Amino acid sequence: xxxxxxxxxxxxxxxxxxxxxxxxxxxxxxxxxxxxxxxxxxxxxxxxxxxxxxxxxxxxxxxxxxxxxxxxxxxxxxxxxxx
Amino acid sequence: xxxxxxxxxxxxxxxxxxxxxxxxxxxxxxxxxxxxxxxxxxxxxxxxxxxxxxxxxxxxxxxxxxxxxxxxxxxxxxxxxxxxxxxxxxxxxxxxxxxxxxxxxxxxxxxxxxxxxxxxxxxxxxxxxxxxxxxxxxxxxxxxxxxxxxxxxxxxxxxxxxxxxxxxxxxxxxxxxxxxxxxxxxxxxxxxxxxxxxxxxxxxxxxxxxxxxxxxxxxxxxxxxxxxxxxxxxxxxxxxxxxxxxxxxxxxxxxxxxxxxxxxxxxxxxxxxxxxxxxxxxx
Numbered sequence: 458x459x460x461x462x463x464x465x466x467x468x469x470x471x472x473x474x475x476x477x478x479x480x481x482x483x484x485x486x487x488x489x490x491x492x493x494x495x496x497x498x499x500x501x502x503x504x505x506x507x508x509x510x511x512x513x514x515x516x517x518x519x520x521x522x523x524x525x526x527x528x529x530x531x532x533x534x535x536x537x538x539x540x
Numbered sequence: 541x542x543x544x545x546x547x548x549x550x551x552x553x554x555x556x557x558x559x560x561x562x563x564x565x566x567x568x569x570x571x572x573x574x575x576x577x578x579x580x581x582x583x584x585x586x587x588x589x590x591x592x593x594x595x596x597x598x599x600x601x602x603x604x605x606x607x608x609x610x611x612x613x614x615x616x617x618x619x620x621x622x623x624x625x626x627x628x629x630x631x632x633x634x635x636x637x638x639x640x641x642x643x644x645x646x647x648x649x650x651x652x653x654x655x656x657x658x659x660x661x662x663x664x665x666x667x668x669x670x671x672x673x674x675x676x677x678x679x680x681x682x683x684x685x686x687x688x689x690x691x692x693x694x695x696x697x698x699x700x701x702x703x704x705x706x707x708x709x710x711x712x713x714x715x716x717x718x719x720x721x722x723x724x725x726x727x728x729x730x731x732x733x734x735x736x737x738x739x740x741x742x743x744x745x746x747x748x749x750x751x752x753x754x755x756x757x758x759x760x761x762x763x764x765x766x767x768x769x770x771x772x773x774x775x776x777x778x779x780x781x782x783x784x785x786x787x788x789x790x791x792x793x794x795x796x797x798x799x800x801x802x803x804x805x806x807x808x809x810x811x812x813x814x815x816x817x818x819x820x821x822x823x
Contacts, residue, residue, distance in 0.1 A: 471745055472744045472747050472748065472751065475699075475751075476747060476751045479703050479755050482704060486707065486708070487711070
């Protein structure tokens, strides 16, 4: 801390910003950690099949697996373009 | 010391405890930590070997001051070009400590799962602790270093990229270690926070121990304060734990004690109170 900073004393708590950003990104990445390895490939192949009939963008097919104690649910979301 | 005989899937008795020092991110203090933790364990009478897994970027030998004594390395042993006894370097300061240096010339792929297992099994017959100094990253070398681990010391700096990478490596420990693949008890995880600056934490410029513990949610092994002593020690090839008068050296000594199950209060986590004038003119 220099002489001038002592009087200026700006109070941006960057540590709090760091903590909030980390909590969000780490939670997001943990959610994807348990996903099966085949998901990206599955997503690509589903895209290819749908594109035989409708032109859609890459991000319009979302594939996720939700697991609970007794079974896993493969959730597939396809957004079709408006016409 | 109590020894529990466990069996690997190949039925070979494994007596040693295998500890990986890992982090994901580079430059956070893995090799410094490996050198100090292994020296600390050996000084307490446990026969300890520290293995450098950073093939191609060997550095543990420099930190331990044995770089001019390297003849054979880890890859030579795996490929049958040298025996373990020829490759192991006995530490000149602590006689229960040995170093197995990494190869400086080979590709990382020279470390095969089978080769590493054979070396670890042979070491397990005579050593109490095997400390594995992981390379940075999450690729092959890092995965080999952590695969056989019973415990993991996750070295983390109080800084966003290091914390995020530590979380990634925790995910790999929980899914790709031998313990995970074999459905055994999980690898025991320890957080070691290094380069900690309590003054900056108090000013709100640095993540606190509590912040990092909350995000990573693993037990705290120790906090190593940011200290000039660490660089001075590595300049000379002295593991910083041997600088017994220093805060960083004592913090590593505490971490070793906790690793062995002792209860020790955490130190060096609050800022030294400074007078008005030193705050104004030095900072």
